[in-house]
Amino acid sequence: MPEKELPDWTKFGREVRRLRSQAGLSLSDVSSRMNISIGMLSKIERATRAPKRDTVGELDRVLCTNGSLMRRWSDVNRKVADPDWYRRVEDAEAAAVEIRLHNPTLIPGPLQAPEYTREVLNYGRPLDSDADINALLELKAKRAERALSGGDPRLTALVPEMVIRDCVGSPKTASAQLRHLVDLQESGKVTMYVIPRGVPTHISLSTGSFSLISFVDRMPTVFVESASGGELIDHPPxxxxxxxxxxxxxxxxxxxxxxxxGLIREACHGFSVE
Structure with missing residues (x-):
């Protein structure tokens, strides 16, 4: 029985075949230069098998694509892995004029520095492989890049003082995160408000982490985020x-x-970094 083609990987497989043919290499030539069988390489080209990250890295090297294959792989892998809710969030944020962020326990996602995000994922997803964590990091980095690109949407964030002063990861990671917040605030890419200690921030524990996504032509949408994903709420009003x-x-x-x-700068000085 012939193997079933994986539609998400069809274009990727065709591109591998095109690049191999363009380089004047046979399946055997490529197989001999990397840790993969001729049969497996053929399955990747015919899109009956999804390639692994390490394999694509070797293909990048052998076919001299300067990372283009890896970027294509990341795009396809994201499409395959992304749940429907994430795509809906992307669409909503792309059409938004304003996004208001609040997380009662962590720096809001789009404002996180890469190492801070890595620490959060490593603690929160202990069963995930390094490849899984890296894929999520890339996903979150793209979301942050879109949100902070300037112009619409305007970004506003509420951050509890406890979250600012909390040391997630090493002091170096915490310090880098706070410097990142200072840079974002000074650049005008985001307007942050710290909620000082003493304010009953527990009122937001009932809502958890959320984003208010506002539009010109319709009612706002709320994205409620959780450890296992998220949900878009657009009704009832x-x-x-x-x-x-x-x-x-x-x-x-x-x-x-x-x-x-001023408070973020002061908190940054509180972390001793060698």
Whole structure:
């Protein structure tokens, strides 16, 4: 019985075949230069087998593609791995004019520095392989890049003081994260408000981590994030208003952007980095 073609990998397989033919190499030639059988290479080209990251890295080297195959692999792998909710979030954020972020326990995702994100993922997903973690890092980095690209959407974030002063990972990682926040605030890419200690931030524990995504032509949408994924909420209006009210209440208690910047700088000095 012939093996079933994997539609998501068809274009990738054709591109591998095209590059191999363009280089004047046979299946045997490529196989002999890397750790893969002729049969497996043929399956990748026919899209009956999804390639692994290490294999694509070797193909990049043998076919001299300067990383283009790896980028294609990442795009396809993301499409295959992304749940439907993530694609819906991407579409919503692309159409947004404003995104308001709040996480009661961590720096909001788009504002995280890479090593901070890695620490969070390593602790929160102990069963994932390094390849899985790297794929998630790439996914989150692309989301952050879109959100911080300038212009729409405008980005606003509420961050509890406890989260600013908490040491996630090493002092070096924590310090780098705070410097990243300072850079973002100074660049105008995001407006941050620190919620000082003493404010009853526990009111947001009932909502958890969320993003309020606002548009020109329709009601806001709420993205509620969890350890295992997320959910987009666009009805009923009363439920949306609950998140709007929580965000507004916390923002009313928060420090000004200027005082927020001063507190983050002061907290950064509190981490001794060798």
């Amino acid at each position: 009363r439920e949306i208003q609950r998140f709007v009210s929580v965000f507004g209440l916390l923002q009313g208690w928060a420090l000004s952007p200027a005082d927020t910047l």
